Amino acid sequence: MNVNAENVNYARKPKIFNQPERFIEGWYWVISSRKLRVGEVKPVTILGRDLVIYRGEDRQAVIFDAYCPHMGAHLAEGKVEGNELRCFFHNWKYDAQGFCVDIPCLDEPINVRAKTWPTAEKYGLVWVWTGETPQQPLPFIPELELEEYDSAFGLRFITNCHPNVFMVNAIDAQHFNTVHKLLSEFNFEKQELNENAITFTNTTQNSRDSFLMKLIRPFYKKPVIYSLCYWYGTTGMVTVGTDFLHFHIMFALRLIAGGKTEGLTIFITKKRQGIFGRLYNRLILWLSKFVAQFFIKNDSKIFETIQFNLKSPIDLDEPIIQFINHLEGQKALKWGSWNLDRVRDGEVREIEKRENREKWRDELVND
Numbered sequence: 198m199n200v201n202a203e204n205v206n207y208a209r210k211p212k213i214f215n216q217p218e219r220f221i222e223g224w225y226w227v228i229s230s231r232k233l234r235v236g237e238v239k240p241v242t243i244l245g246r247d248l249v250i251y252r253g254e255d256r257q258a259v260i261f262d263a264y265c266p267h268m269g270a271h272l273a274e275g276k277v278e279g280n281e282l283r284c285f286f287h288n289w290k291y292d293a294q295g296f297c298v299d300i301p302c303l304d305e306p307i308n309v310r311a312k313t314w315p316t317a318e319k320y321g322l323v324w325v326w327t328g329e330t331p332q333q334p335l336p337f338i339p340e341l342e343l344e345e346y347d348s349a350f351g352l353r354f355i356t357n358c359h360p361n362v363f364m365v366n367a368i369d370a371q372h373f374n375t376v377h378k379l380l381s382e383f384n385f386e387k388q389e390l391n392e393n394a395i396t397f398t399n400t401t402q403n404s405r406d407s408f409l410m411k412l413i414r415p416f417y418k419k420p421v422i423y424s425l426c427y428w429y430g431t432t433g434m435v436t437v438g439t440d441f442l443h444f445h446i447m448f449a450l451r452l453i454a455g456g457k458t459e460g461l462t463i464f465i466t467k468k469r470q471g472i473f474g475r476l477y478n479r480l481i482l483w484l485s486k487f488v489a490q491f492f493i494k495n496d497s498k499i500f501e502t503i504q505f506n507l508k509s510p511i512d513l514d515e516p517i518i519q520f521i522n523h524l525e526g527q528k529a530l531k532w533g534s535w536n537l538d539r540v541r542d543g544e545v546r547e548i549e550k551r552e553n554r555e556k557w558r559d560e561l562v563n564d
């Protein structure tokens with residue numbers, strides 16, 4: 198293996214990886230589905246942008262920019278009527294596509310639209326796509342892509358490091374021995390699933406005893422499987438287990454102010470039918486907690502103080518460099534504005550979305 202070859206791109210300072218002002222266009226979790234009941238509207242701030250989320254009678258979650266396109270009142274002060282949202286201030290009403298459908302003091306509404314964002318629900322969470330049209334399905338674990346599943350929430354946490362730095366921990370081969378005392382070799386094989394998702398699979402067969410193997414010993418005879426699937430460099434799925442029992446733990450992270458991380462763990466397992474299937478799944482989801490704890494327990498003090506800078510990589514660090522290079526090729530948006538961040542010749546330029554302003558100008562000309 199030639200680290201220097203993979204290292205060529207990394208020799209330049211990353212423009213996306215571990216940058217506090219930038220993130221990749223993609224799906225990000227917003228709120229737990231059960232915290233948004235029919236008829237409720239709530240304020241949320243995601244990746245620095247203020248939004249409102251509401252659930253109409255049709256049970257669909259809808260996300261708008263937070264501030265009313267009339268005069269800027271926060272739409273979370275408003276109320277849900279059917280599948281629409283009415284602003285508290287002058288009572289203008291917007292449908293789920295953001296179109297203004299009622300202005301009480303006018304016979305006809307004017308042509309104005311609240312900015313909406315694509316929304317979907319999975320794993321008990323509402324997710325938002327941070328661009329115009331989703332380019333990918335919601336993050337999934339490759340082996341469960343077409344399966345029905347059960348899921349349960351684990352921890353919600355904040356860490357002092359960037360989500361990308363948190364993510365590479367799971368492919369940091371050396372630290373499994375130094376920090377987690379696994380006494381095992383790791384050798385990762387990467388595969389790009391699509392433009393936004395990459396998998397790493399451990400190809401080494403663990404032979405010696407370790408904490409993790411002792412934990413799942415009652416369930417296994419064959420070598421332990423360990424693989425990762427990363428989406429947008431911030432949602433990572435860990436799969437660990439044996440040929441017949443797999444634990445899946447999703448770390449759904451997002452970048453918050455100051456380059457820190459807000460995250461959730463979600464445990465996922467294939468749906469099983471019948472009373473025994475349901476009980477078995479409960480047990481698996483409960484046991485997943487211990488597997489997840491194992492992954493983050495000893496790392497927390499590293500996340501608190503690390504100033505990530507892979508200045509002296511060795512062969513075992515290659516998966517980390519592959520992860521960084523995978524991120525560097527994706528579409529970057531600016532934290533806060535969600536505008537496109539163009540990185541060219543080492544220069545970063547923010548491209549403002551002009552759509553609304555131009556429409557406004559056109560209307561003034563037509564009047």
Ligand code: FES
Pocket residue numbers: 265266267268269270284285286287288289
């Ligand atoms: S600010 Fe919302 S209706 Fe006027």
Ligand SMILES: [Fe+2]
Pocket residue numbers: 366367372376377492493496
């Ligand atoms: Fe770790």
